[in-house]
Amino acid sequence: MSHRLDDWGYPYDCGANTTLTSIAAELAANAVRHGHVPGRDFHLRLAAMPYALRVEVSDTCGDRCPAPSAPAWPPADAESGRGLLLVARLADRWGVVPRAAAPGKCVWAELTTRPGGPPPQ
Template identity: 50%
Template sequence: MQLSSTRRGARLARLLVVQQLDDWGIPRDGRTASAVAAVVAEFAANAVAHGRTPGRDFAVRLTLTPESVRIEVTDTRPDRLPPEPGRVPELPGPAEESGRGLLLVEALADRWSMESRNPQTKTLWAEVDRPSHHG
């Protein structure tokens, strides 16, 4: 789905993803839905805050497999890259207002990374394993 690169678009991404998970039979109050919703919220917020090009939308794609839920958020700033997985900075101080989001992704996603599919965009992706597929 394409969403406006605004705070409202980021909130809508999370709500639409939770609804899709519910439609797929993944309980809203379960671990998988909670983790996916948090990852989408972070990726969408980053797309709006750091990946925004005026007048261009960001995209969210959700894929369900028997093993996991895959989240992809594509924005229009391939020049603004997040830290690599496993290299997310330490937790910021209590007075800092940002810098915790990718730590949350590290904690909740079983795998995540970034890829560039074309010169105009970048895609952050994450996979959250479904309960029957955890170690």
């Protein structure tokens, strides 16, 4: 994904590339850990829009959807539970929707890009 962003004009060391790559890694890890159904994989989609970059991670497990509100902090001694907090802090917008035409859910996150930023090629 980082390579695609670089191809689109968002270099590896720019904020949009590093931030969206971190968000995608967290959403993919969540899909593997919480949305895994044996025999089925998750799907990652990256899109460039006129003023935003969007990553979507879909899985086939629809019964473990994150709450659309801001995630709550886990107990201090918890070993997990901070992933969506990171996504909520790093992304300008994020949410969860049912998968289109398939069972499961899609968790998405967007970063606003500056007007006149690099267009996709």
